[in-house]
Amino acid sequence: MKKLINDPHDVVAQSVEGFAAAHSDLVRAEFDPTFVVRADAPVAGKVAIVSGGGSGHEPLHAGFVGFGMLDAAVPGPVFTSPTPDPILAATKAVDAGAGVLHIVKNYTGDVLNFETAADLAEAEGIDVTSVVTNDDVAVQDSLYTAGRRGVAGTVLVEKAAGAAAQRGDSLAEVAEIARRVNENVRTMGVALTPCVVPHAGEPSFALADDEIEIGIGIHGEPGREKVALEEADRIVDRLMQPVLSDLAIETGEDALLLVNGMGGTPLMELYIVYRHAAKVLADRGITVARSHVGNVTTSLEMQGASISVLRLDDELRELWDAPVHTPALRWGR
Amino acid sequence: MKKLINDPHDVVAQSVEGFAAAHSDLVRAEFDPTFVVRADAPVAGKVAIVSGGGSGHEPLHAGFVGFGMLDAAVPGPVFTSPTPDPILAATKAVDAGAGVLHIVKNYTGDVLNFETAADLAEAEGIDVTSVVTNDDVAVQDSLYTAGRRGVAGTVLVEKAAGAAAQRGDSLAEVAEIARRVNENVRTMGVALTPCVVPHAGEPSFALADDEIEIGIGIHGEPGREKVALEEADRIVDRLMQPVLSDLAIETGEDALLLVNGMGGTPLMELYIVYRHAAKVLADRGITVARSHVGNVTTSLEMQGASISVLRLDDELRELWDAPVHTPALRWGR
Known part of the structure; x- marks a missing residue:
């Protein structure tokens, strides 16, 4: 194994540290538990969007935290879902009272852990809606999945939903956009x-x-x-x-x-x-x-x-074109 | 060798074709000889900037063609300098009368071929200044170089010089900025x-x-x-x-x-x-x-x-922050 890493067990923490340092104008990171949020979170009046999943898919998801896209990203260990704890913490950190959308790639661990976190957040009075992405046509079920897998199309879901939230759509409307992108x-x-x-x-x-x-x-x-x-x-x-x-x-x-x-x-x-x-x-x-x-x-x-x-x-094209300012995707601003 | 390519001899042409198709809002490509220019070239009143060199370093250089950075890029064969012919053609395609800056990484073939192209352009009445980048501290001379090699610092030279040209600096001023970045x-x-x-x-x-x-x-x-x-x-x-x-x-x-x-x-x-x-x-x-x-x-x-x-x-910081809109680097616009 040849990698630019220190201890293999520290790769996520050290990478997130470097990421937050390189993009301190846009994001901040928390480490106990680990998640990344918009530097200006929570954004008053706006529906918040949280995504996450195993690390190793960078820039997904932390690279898409910022204006016009995600409010928070929760990186799990490499190729392993984050536990409910950081997902809940991220959800609470970004909630501004307008509700939180969870965008979850369809893997058994992610779906389960985001569900648990959503239940816990609801119990604390936060309105959470989840949209599960499953754009991969290759296989029906697989090693970590019942049904189709969520893959790169997830980024398009996050961009469109993020733009919808940024323009002031309600939680139900943002969720509808996310579902519409995933279906298409x-x-x-x-x-x-x-x-x-x-x-x-x-x-x-x-x-x-x-x-x-x-x-x-x-x-x-x-x-x-x-x-x-x-x-x-x-x-x-x-x-x-x-x-x-x-x-x-x-x-x-x-x-x-x-x-x-x-x-x-x-x-x-x-x-x-x-x-x-x-x-x-x-x-x-x-x-x-x-x-x-x-x-x-x-x-x-x-x-x-x-x-x-x-x-x-027309609407999805407008949402794609809408301004975005994240470490990995940036235009119009 | 495992690559997503067709005939190994077509990689540059096919990659440039795909690049131009993906970014037709920003650039257009010419193929006889091969170079990439800003879609709106020549830009009236502006000093033009041309860079280039062997392919295989993407996004350098074509990915940096657009508003606030390069006016043209000349991709040679993989790891091989372009000949003077496409460099001259690119220089003529972007010249708007205010002169053209050539940014050249310090490799023997590139320096020689850009020099020849500059001489030919001067003979046609185009004012050309060249700045050679040599930011690599690793070795003094090397396989393809007398003196130090031009490497990733070249992108910073291109960004700053491009911003200077975009704000209306003269050819001498743009060249001074390019040299100042390279020296620092x-x-x-x-x-x-x-x-x-x-x-x-x-x-x-x-x-x-x-x-x-x-x-x-x-x-x-x-x-x-x-x-x-x-x-x-x-x-x-x-x-x-x-x-x-x-x-x-x-x-x-x-x-x-x-x-x-x-x-x-x-x-x-x-x-x-x-x-x-x-x-x-x-x-x-x-x-x-x-x-x-x-x-x-x-x-x-x-x-x-x-x-x-x-x-x-302060000035280099401003030039880095200045708006840029290219396939590979985009902000503030």
């Missing part, structure tokens, strides 16, 4: 290499030198199949076909195309993936009205990428 | 793994399982020494000591701290590096007034990082 986004990924969880010290799965995993999960959990390495355009076809068919997006519709790097893949390769994915959409008469290329939901140093397609309506 | 920034990097140039198909150098290279170049060219893998904080100490001693920055001064990922290193690790680097500065009584953490000058999928420290004065 599909994702599928590919891994070229495994990743190494620091405290494990060994690759989480094995791939031969000429083998890739289609439909990989963001924790390295199995996807649909291992196939021989092939040209990028053919790999993109393998990801786009199930995404588009499951989304049932049609000629004449608008889409946001997100090409996400898994952490260890050069930007050059992500643009080669984007190039063909955009062509596939154009060939179907679907307009790529918005796009994003970069590492938004990673899997440590895994090489690979995922492709997300979000069906856009 | 120092960088040193470390590699944990080598990278594979697509058309070569083999790692560019070898590192044992427990070995890292201190002072690595961004093409994998040798640094100061290979040492055994150790804790991140100790590695950071090895990078910070020569950077700070060469920069001769003193107690009471302000700095911009840039932690740059080499391409394959998770963001989590970059923040662990940032954490200790910021502590080293604080311990010396140097204020980290600005910071940036992310992949700005990469080396394909190499795992590793570099640390740059820029001595800030």
